[in-house]
Amino acid sequence: MSKGTVVLAYSGGLDTSCILVWLKEQGYDVITFLANVGQDEDFKAAKDKAETLGAKKVFIEDVRAEFVEDFIWPALQANAIYEDRYLLGTAIARPCIARKLVEIARREGAQFISHGATGKGNDQIRFELSCYALYPEVKVPPWSMDANLMHISYESGILENPKQHAPADLYMMTKNPEDSPNSADVLEIEFKNGVPIKVVDVKQGTSKSSPLDIFSYLNLIGGNHGVGRIDIVENRFIGMKSRGIYETPGGTILLKAHLDIETFTMDKEVRRIKQGLGIKFSELVYNGFWYSPECEFVRHCINKSQENVEGKVQLSIFKGQVYILGRESPKSLYNEELVSMDVQGDYDPCDASGFIRINAVRLASPQPAQSSLSMELF
């Protein structure tokens, strides 16, 4: 008799294949789920393998569009970066996959969920926190020793020495900038509510306007120019440091474009508060708390801040870099006349002097500034 049904987040690799077999041996019915979040994978082969290994049902779903719209876009609005550098590509995929995993488990009446993430990484935490939040009565079994074996790879071994340089052939999504095109591509990205609604390739004349198309196209262009490679040591949720190498071509382009249009259209002080909320958002997402009251609250606040973040940013992409060229917006708070050095307008220079002297009252203590006397002299 079956001990119950497990939905297994299946990757098609050695690791989760081992878990599948082991769960069967322990007496469970196993349903595998493989999410297409844009990874380069032979989904047909993975399906066949799972069936061969005894999966009762095999689900493969393309969640790319919802990944872009429901997870990447909010992160972009937040300018989400962990520890000043990491764009959280893995951390935001986990709640997307977990949501679908829970949906299947509920629909199929499964009492258990399993995955291949190891106990030392953040991914176990992200997966399990998401599952507990969405399906509190589910059981997520502790990972087994075996699962450790799956994540070992030649690359990992070398990279664990933080001094060791990454091998040149490590990267999959991005060209080596040394081999990338010798002339720049120029793009115009249009935003509304802080998310891109259109990308125009200025030289080619082509344009993309669905979220998935926009993101895929930026990955293509960014990847071709070697954009978005970083090598960092980061702090995991559980406190230990780990070395990570990431490549995020499309996300890097969008982050720079969003930063530009945001500062162009958002009030200075609103942005200061929003900047703090964005840092908080990044930590929450990194640590696995996408589905939490506080992350929902922060997303609501950030979303509110994006109401007027719209307009077009022009940028060039070249040899690993993204250069902002110009921007325009119907919601611009930039006042060309006020900023001009030619036109005096309504701005009274005496006001600036008063502003400065008042700000200096506190600085000059304990001898108070006698600045007002200078008024008589000039």
Added chain:
Amino acid sequence: MSKGTVVLAYSGGLDTSCILVWLKEQGYDVITFLANVGQDEDFKAAKDKAETLGAKKVFIEDVRAEFVEDFIWPALQANAIYEDRYLLGTAIARPCIARKLVEIARREGAQFISHGATGKGNDQIRFELSCYALYPEVKVPPWSMDANLMHISYESGILENPKQHAPADLYMMTKNPEDSPNSADVLEIEFKNGVPIKVVDVKQGTSKSSPLDIFSYLNLIGGNHGVGRIDIVENRFIGMKSRGIYETPGGTILLKAHLDIETFTMDKEVRRIKQGLGIKFSELVYNGFWYSPECEFVRHCINKSQENVEGKVQLSIFKGQVYILGRESPKSLYNEELVSMDVQGDYDPCDASGFIRINAVRLASPQPAQSSLSMELF
């Protein structure tokens, strides 16, 4: 009879030359001061010009070394960036120049200080706040209409339209990445207390070790590879937005290297707090409050956080980009054994499960997680 003595921050340009003449006409004795903060200028010619125009005394001082050590290094320790992008190159030069200006005014018994910064920019604020803080009884006269004329240039006119692309020949310190070398330079930067103490050019075999030499060399290398160009719209202290184009080759390299060695050697939670202090520091400096009790307090705290920030970072510089290659440190908090997937060590995977379930207690409300039951099953 003289109305008093003014120390004028003299640039040698049309603007401050006009102020010099005007102050003389108003009946003041004028002492000019020209600080060498590394700008490209004919100091001899400027001296001659000031004397010809009637300056009573002419001072020119090389403050480059103190600029690097007393102002750039603290900003680097803070990872100081304004609004996520601007490295504050102008903002930290002002308090350096103002300090010397006040020193001369006090020594020469001058009652007045004057400068050519205009009323709409941040620089008037930075100059005057610094002067009032250091020399409360000094008088800084309001800027005149004429001063406006000095800052108008062909470039400014065009750039005021935020949509207009910057002309290719605008940049002085950095090569266009399209024309920069086709092979990377590799550097090793060594830090102690969060500031660089040595730079080695790995290919050339050369090395630099005084602060000024280190910074100058990084400017040279970074400039040659087109590193550190940005085009942003920023929020001035007084609320209006302005478009700025900056090039910061050496500073950009150091920021990336410092971020790397800092995360490698600093405790995760200390860094989170320090990150907030760094954002505060950046705002204070941008707004002109270098000489304020709060900025002094923040610098003290940040300096404390840098005690263990030491080690070597290897990086390559290529086509406008800075790539981190590896790092090592005697103060590393990176635990290679703990992080390894091979070695189990003292890290108990059950602990991770407990950690996750406790974190999920709050998320699963109002239906409390029945996760403990799963213990029996697996």
Added chain:
Amino acid sequence: MSKGTVVLAYSGGLDTSCILVWLKEQGYDVITFLANVGQDEDFKAAKDKAETLGAKKVFIEDVRAEFVEDFIWPALQANAIYEDRYLLGTAIARPCIARKLVEIARREGAQFISHGATGKGNDQIRFELSCYALYPEVKVPPWSMDANLMHISYESGILENPKQHAPADLYMMTKNPEDSPNSADVLEIEFKNGVPIKVVDVKQGTSKSSPLDIFSYLNLIGGNHGVGRIDIVENRFIGMKSRGIYETPGGTILLKAHLDIETFTMDKEVRRIKQGLGIKFSELVYNGFWYSPECEFVRHCINKSQENVEGKVQLSIFKGQVYILGRESPKSLYNEELVSMDVQGDYDPCDASGFIRINAVRLASPQPAQSSLSMELF
């Protein structure tokens, strides 16, 4: 011929009466506006006086209900306290009065607004920032020397010495606790969306349910028991310190009740973020930025956080103190079963141990904890 029309925020006192006369003498038409924000005043007498002094029109409006609903309630939701103690009673009245003042000025076609607040206080700033935000093209003339005379009082003179104790007969709204009743009053305050919707006097059996009635009743009860007196030195926006004595009976009761029901019904981490926003809100309001993009943004976020802040708080009021007795809520996040020491329930003590050991991984560096070994022993 008239130089234009001024709407004067008129208090009926010597100060604004002087301004009225002076404005007339300068050739302006003057409209006076006197807002009833709950102060103890003979409004009929003030009206007669203004007319006698030559006001062209005299407006008196009761803005008490909108003061409570539009200004006090948002401050309550924020738990707004400036510098840990001041409940911002003055700071939130200013934007309420200024809104009405601007409404009248626009309706009557007045080009000028005037008030009697002095240049050293925060009130000038609050008034003028509110007016400029709501009516950018209005002109607010600089205050005159005469206006200074209005705020001088025997009390002020004494209190300016921060060491001097306040005289016993200073207070108007609150009884001296030494003379207050010798038995407590017990109240039950019901909240919804973070604002009170009902107050029941448990002993008397009476209840109040409109915002104005609720606040007035709490002032009455609090005042009778001497609640809400503070003597503080505070930091004004412009940097100088000033000594202030405040009495806020109803506000103090509500703050304590709101803190209680909020923590009872709001998620821990949401509340942490909201606490930071509340501190920001307090600073903005204190400094006069009620009508600013950032204050509007913060109010929106805080309001969102209050969605589930509902329930009843019981408290006793006695001799200057407010004691929380108990609370209940349909939205309570308090889990009586989980918290009980009797019932084990679904909470696994092993999880807590794992949670602790994972948290300690970082603390034990550089000698990693060998805590997992202890598992075998017990």
Added chain:
Amino acid sequence: MSKGTVVLAYSGGLDTSCILVWLKEQGYDVITFLANVGQDEDFKAAKDKAETLGAKKVFIEDVRAEFVEDFIWPALQANAIYEDRYLLGTAIARPCIARKLVEIARREGAQFISHGATGKGNDQIRFELSCYALYPEVKVPPWSMDANLMHISYESGILENPKQHAPADLYMMTKNPEDSPNSADVLEIEFKNGVPIKVVDVKQGTSKSSPLDIFSYLNLIGGNHGVGRIDIVENRFIGMKSRGIYETPGGTILLKAHLDIETFTMDKEVRRIKQGLGIKFSELVYNGFWYSPECEFVRHCINKSQENVEGKVQLSIFKGQVYILGRESPKSLYNEELVSMDVQGDYDPCDASGFIRINAVRLASPQPAQSSLSMELF
């Protein structure tokens, strides 16, 4: 043969007595340690009991003076309050006891530490995090089911219903304000570096000057007047809410006095930053992270901020309340002349107008303020 030596934090109560017996039965040698942190206890009887039950050694130590100086004083400097109300009395005692516990364990060569704190409270976490931080290789066994029984008490049972009022006879340290003296006591507390160095009872003429004497005397006076009772629902580290009733007479008096002298002597903007650090400190201490790099860093920063926090505060204590009467300090930043309405001095009212208009530039968008025109009119 012994399985090893355990140092047990012994309370003399039923709970830890059970643990002592159980540990003996399991084959361990048990050393008991009872810390005198000022609780009301018969230490002689506890010693006898431990010996009777088979403790190999019995240590009792008076740690009151170091508790006040090393733990209460830093919390006071931070104005440490958890969730706006709780003064952290328990949370700061744990690291004090744990430090001594570890000292004994190291000295006696014990491999194990045990305590009676239960798995649902914060105290288990605080104890164990402190022990792991100070003695990484120690083993702290998971608590047993039995330990649960110890903490059940009649009071707890009732209080777990958050609506239930606390019984009148619950409190031990503080008199019911209804029964407290009908006349106030007046105290003068002198601070240096942000900690009290002297208390004078103004009516009695007595004074205290050692840390322990000061704190004990304030507990006596505060307790006699019923100061410091609170009834709150708080958020535990592990996410669940719990209802707590606390009485903190001396701590409440000191918090109010410290807030007063701090604002009197500390720069406004330094205090804003320090306020954020104080909130962080409170969370860290509440959660058990006293011995952590981040808490050490925050303590260092807070301590730096207290350099000029000195002077005398006069206050009256009456019927549960603490009233500030006045303050004086050689380091006062309060400028009596500047604040006075009588004296104009060096403060130019025009500066305030300029200050306000500059602050309003941003608020009036998109129609820029034409405020400068008003200059001509008045």
